[in-house]
Amino acid sequence: MSTAIESKETRNYLNAGYDLKSWLLTLDHKRIGLLYLFSISFFFLLGGLFAVGIRLELLTPPGDLFQSETYNKLFTMHGIIMVFFFLIPSIPAVIGNFLIPIMIGARDLAFPRLNLLSWYVFMVGGTLAISAALMGGIDTGWTFYTPYSSTYSNSNVMVTAVGVFITGFSSILTGLNFLVSIHRMRAPGMTWFRLPLFIWAHYATSLIMVLGTPVVAVTILLVGVERMFRIGIFDPALGGDPVLFQHLFWFYSHPAVYIMILPALGVMSEIISTFTRREVFGYKFVAFSSVAIAVLGFLVWGHHMFVSSQSVYASLVFSIITYLVGVPSAIKVFNWLATIYKGSVSFGTPMIYAFGFIGLFTVGGLTGLFLAAMGLDVHVHDTYFVVAHFHYIMVGGAIMGYLGAIHFWWPKMFGRMYPEVPAKTAAWLVFVGFNFTFFPQFLLGYLGMPRRYHQYPEEFQIFNVMSSIGASVLALGYALPVFYLVWSLKKGEIAGANPWGGTGLEWKTPSPPPTENFEETPVVTEPAYSYHKEEFELVKS
Amino acid sequence: MSDTTHHVVPVRVYLLVFASLLVLTYLTVAISYVDLGVFNALVAMAIAVTKAMAVILWFMHVKYSTRLTKLCVGGGFLWLMFLFALTMMDYISRNWKF
Amino acid sequence: MSSHSAHATAGHPAALLHQFDTADQQKDASTLGMWLFLITEIMFFGGLFIAYIVYRNAYFDSFVAASHTLNIPLGTFNTTVLICSSLTMAMAVHSAQVGNRSRIVLFLVLTLILGAAFLGVKVIEYADKFEHHHVPGPSFQFTEGGNPKNAELFFSLYFGMTGLHALHMIIGAGILLVLIFNASKGWYTPEYYTPVEMFGLYWHFVDIVWIFLFPLLYLLGGHLPPGSGGH
Ligand SMILES: [Cu+2]
Numbered sequence A: 001m002s003t004a005i006e007s008k009e010t011r012n013y014l015n016a017g018y019d020l021k022s023w024l025l026t027l028d029h030k031r032i033g034l035l036y037l038f039s040i041s042f043f044f045l046l047g048g049l050f051a052v053g054i055r056l057e058l059l060t061p062p063g064d065l066f067q068s069e070t071y072n073k074l075f076t077m078h079g080i081i082m083v084f085f086f087l088i089p090s091i092p093a094v095i096g097n098f099l100i101p102i103m104i105g106a107r108d109l110a111f112p113r114l115n116l117l118s119w120y121v122f123m124v125g126g127t128l129a130i131s132a133a134l135m136g137g138i139d140t141g142w143t144f145y146t147p148y149s150s151t152y153s154n155s156n157v158m159v160t161a162v163g164v165f166i167t168g169f170s171s172i173l174t175g176l177n178f179l180v181s182i183h184r185m186r187a188p189g190m191t192w193f194r195l196p197l198f199i200w201a202h203y204a205t206s207l208i209m210v211l212g213t214p215v216v217a218v219t220i221l222l223v224g225v226e227r228m229f230r231i232g233i234f235d236p237a238l239g240g241d242p243v244l245f246q247h248l249f250w251f252y253s254h255p256a257v258y259i260m261i262l263p264a265l266g267v268m269s270e271i272i273s274t275f276t277r278r279e280v281f282g283y284k285f286v287a288f289s290s291v292a293i294a295v296l297g298f299l300v301w302g303h304h305m306f307v308s309s310q311s312v313y314a315s316l317v318f319s320i321i322t323y324l325v326g327v328p329s330a331i332k333v334f335n336w337l338a339t340i341y342k343g344s345v346s347f348g349t350p351m352i353y354a355f356g357f358i359g360l361f362t363v364g365g366l367t368g369l370f371l372a373a374m375g376l377d378v379h380v381h382d383t384y385f386v387v388a389h390f391h392y393i394m395v396g397g398a399i400m401g402y403l404g405a406i407h408f409w410w411p412k413m414f415g416r417m418y419p420e421v422p423a424k425t426a427a428w429l430v431f432v433g434f435n436f437t438f439f440p441q442f443l444l445g446y447l448g449m450p451r452r453y454h455q456y457p458e459e460f461q462i463f464n465v466m467s468s469i470g471a472s473v474l475a476l477g478y479a480l481p482v483f484y485l486v487w488s489l490k491k492g493e494i495a496g497a498n499p500w501g502g503t504g505l506e507w508k509t510p511s512p513p514p515t516e517n518f519e520e521t522p523v524v525t526e527p528a529y530s531y532h533k534e535e536f537e538l539v540k541s
Numbered sequence B: 001m002s003d004t005t006h007h008v009v010p011v012r013v014y015l016l017v018f019a020s021l022l023v024l025t026y027l028t029v030a031i032s033y034v035d036l037g038v039f040n041a042l043v044a045m046a047i048a049v050t051k052a053m054a055v056i057l058w059f060m061h062v063k064y065s066t067r068l069t070k071l072c073v074g075g076g077f078l079w080l081m082f083l084f085a086l087t088m089m090d091y092i093s094r095n096w097k098f
Numbered sequence C: 001m002s003s004h005s006a007h008a009t010a011g012h013p014a015a016l017l018h019q020f021d022t023a024d025q026q027k028d029a030s031t032l033g034m035w036l037f038l039i040t041e042i043m044f045f046g047g048l049f050i051a052y053i054v055y056r057n058a059y060f061d062s063f064v065a066a067s068h069t070l071n072i073p074l075g076t077f078n079t080t081v082l083i084c085s086s087l088t089m090a091m092a093v094h095s096a097q098v099g100n101r102s103r104i105v106l107f108l109v110l111t112l113i114l115g116a117a118f119l120g121v122k123v124i125e126y127a128d129k130f131e132h133h134h135v136p137g138p139s140f141q142f143t144e145g146g147n148p149k150n151a152e153l154f155f156s157l158y159f160g161m162t163g164l165h166a167l168h169m170i171i172g173a174g175i176l177l178v179l180i181f182n183a184s185k186g187w188y189t190p191e192y193y194t195p196v197e198m199f200g201l202y203w204h205f206v207d208i209v210w211i212f213l214f215p216l217l218y219l220l221g222g223h224l225p226p227g228s229g230g231h
Helices: A002-008 A020-024 A029-057 A068-087 A090-104 A112-134 A148-152 A157-184 A197-229 A242-276 A283-299 A312-340 A349-372 A374-380 A384-414 A420-447 A458-491 A533-540 B011-032 B038-059 B067-092 C023-058 C060-068 C072-098 C101-131 C148-184 C194-218
Strands: none
Touching (some): A020 A029, A029 A090, A029 A384, A090 A242, A148 A157, A197 B067, A242 A312, A242 A349, A312 A374, A349 A374, A349 A384, A349 A420, A374 A420, C101 C148
16 A cells, blocks of 8 residues: 555655745645745744743843843744744644645635735735844834834834734735635535534634734724824824724734634644544534634623723623633533543544643633633733733644644655654653743732733742743754654655544545645545544454 | 526616615715704714615625625624624723713 | 646636636635625724724714815715716626626726726815815814814824725726726626626725715714804
8 A cells, every 4th residue: 555655656746846936936725835834933933032032031030131121022022923923824824724625625725826925925024024123123012002002112113013914914815715715615525514623613713814804904004104194093192092902903813812722723623533533522513612712702802901991891791701702612622522531542742732732721711711800800910820821822722733733744744754752752842841831920920920021029030930941841842843853854754645544535645645635526425533433443452 | 506697687776776876875965964963973874874785785796696695794794893882882881081 | 637737727817727626616716705805894994983983972073073174065076976986887797797898898997987086086185185284293283173183083084094995996996907908808708707796896895985984074064054164
């Protein structure tokens, strides 16, 4: 069997052309996915370097390494690069781009040119953000709160804002392309309830990209206009209301959290079902919970504004709806646990990430409920408790999901297996390092250490040192895959079409797939995750 | 799943929609010269929504389109209402210059 | 399958792109894509509309005074122009559906002329604002009633919203030029007129935005006595 696959490897999307033009002008969704992979890996490194600066400064209580202005720029650029240029495009633009057409049995996305355009748009936005950093950085915090950003800050707000504005359109185009493709490009027999849950998750994600991103785009535009022409849309000195900025900003930026986490939730369903050899328990509940999270996610933004002079009555409503988001999130976690229960579990690297994800996502989600409580939020607002909470979701959730996905589909993308031992080591380093970095921050926050300061009282040092040590371990865990994954490109074991014994369409085409994805258009006759009993028994014995 | 049953709308219908759009425009201008208090805004918005609906249903063919297209249009405006309603929920219940 | 990889994009634009199986599928995808794009436009303008709603309620008197300085007859004229252009656009799509090629060109040209007329009137109105120092910024002056600071906010929103609307018209005019060129070469037939139809959706959307902008911006102060605001 493996020889048959090897001979087919003579023609695939990777060897379809070697010159630069065949990459930079490609319309193949798989190649565009790889273009994103390289670009966002670079942004991840950049955002990580800013984090190194933050953790070094916080090793000691006095502000001795950086001046406060420099420190402000470090955490701002860490946030902007990580959120807009790494987390939001991460799983959708890399893994989603690569897999969505294959999983639904299509030859490509509905609009391949638009897909390539969105990568170029992303790169233009990213270049502007980097040039802003080179010109001296920006110090507003990733949230661009007015009137500081629109009137008082002397840093490079304009260039960064334009960069984020432009990148937003890349996200819109990607979401639009995914939605149309999932609606119109499914293979014969691929009904809505036969779609892999990864697709449902990306459908929900794309809805948020299309419906939310334009609002933040126009908001940033207004900030830019206000800064340039000195008019007062958000400036209280000129009659504007800065809280309106917060409404508009969080209308997108709360759902944006789900742009980061929903694709990871989809990845988890794929990994867990494959590594337990079972159908995902309660398929329809998990599918609809993705859509429910996307919809409810638009109705809760005011929980960021409990102490921003938002009316208490509005806060009350936002608080209650925020609790409701816990329901679909919990449905997912419980259904995964029910899938694992009595499943035939094997502990490959992706599954280690999946277990880590379930734990960290649960902690992140539950602490989110703390923050949704209006009373408690007053105590922990703008403290390290908040920082720890959203890093549990964004790093513990989204990045664990991203790494899990990279390992899970690496054999599909490049036709080679990664080496299992270093991969498992890295997964454990990430899990341990992550918890060492961010768990102490819950304690710090609860004890009252505010975020965004470069110095702190001495009694907080022990937790900050733990956090910085944990961050070094985490960095090691992130660096390791770069080496063994690159190594595996040439030296890894040949993967074959279906190394994990998965049931999705992506496993029914050679690895790496041919440019047209399938030799002939597949016809789907079964629901997703049809792991048969015989096979189940076979694997068990 | 096809939008491609090209429904050809008769020219007569287009002209009718066009005429009503013009009539409604002049009506809304005329009413604006009368002081109706808060009702000025309500009437103006009611007329604007009616005009928009006419454009969407006939000029943009949504009346003859698939359920998916209708869902798209409805969804878009629903989300706009989310933005308006939840933002205004704050402003009308807080003491800010009102 | 390998014949697919040699792209079928060359030649006539109506050719089926390689990722699609049928022409119907291709057209359905374009339609859905266009509607989703229009939704993003709704949300984009939505941010400006909510800002308008909030400040109109907060500074009602100043907004009325500022609105009173806008030229209602010109605004009404422009609304009429835009509604006419929507009709000609709808007729262009209609002509494509029934296969009358020369009338496609005719109606697209009419649409372009009407769009240009709208923009021309807008230029006159903007020039008037510059003359009266009603443009937000350091030279802004407002003596026609209300709080000048808040009237400035009205004009900020006025220029923001009508400016963004005008930008959409300008982009639309550019696309119209391309469509007219292609239509004159006889590209659009009853079997393939997707670009005309999709552009029609865009143009009507821009019309709808104006349908809301006109009463919100121009008609706030109509009932005030004519002398109370200075033209
Ligand atoms: Cu939130």
